[in-house]
Amino acid sequence: MYVVIVYDVAVGRVNRVKKFLRQHLHWVQNSVFEGEVTRAEYERIKTTLREIIDEDEDSIVIYKLRSMPRREVMGIEKNPMEDVI
Template identity: 35%
Template sequence: MLVVVTYDVNTATPQGRRRLRLVAKTCKKYGQRVQNSVFECSVTPSDYLLLKHDLQELAELESDSLRFYNLGANYSNRIEQVGLQRHLPSDDIMMV
């Protein structure tokens, strides 16, 4: 299933800037960045629960915001790209 994760972390303090880096690093473990503070994560249902748990543990919920958009398994017709694409579609073959 595809989950889009967006976040807004309060970076007014050094601790906030550290949280921002940790949130991004955690999201990178599960998916790929498609815009600043936006990740597309192709995950299993159990990985989705882990992702949510990990991010909620990092965030200060009084000052930060996390949003999860669950697009399900048949997501390809729900995404429309306009302009520069900054990532590879996760269902394409990637070669190094």
């Protein structure tokens, strides 16, 4: 499945969330990651994010898609998808 993860977390946890998500997904822009994951990876990502964040202060939104969506970028693309190996 293809996922897009958007987060808004407290400053003290931002780097931990970003570092973790970079291990599994492609960084698109500030607080946005996307990529193809297996069901097991998806569950592992959710479990670990729950351990990192404070659910009373932070917010993470996960969009699950059946396939890679068409993307249209307006302005500067911060991290082009072509950079993915």
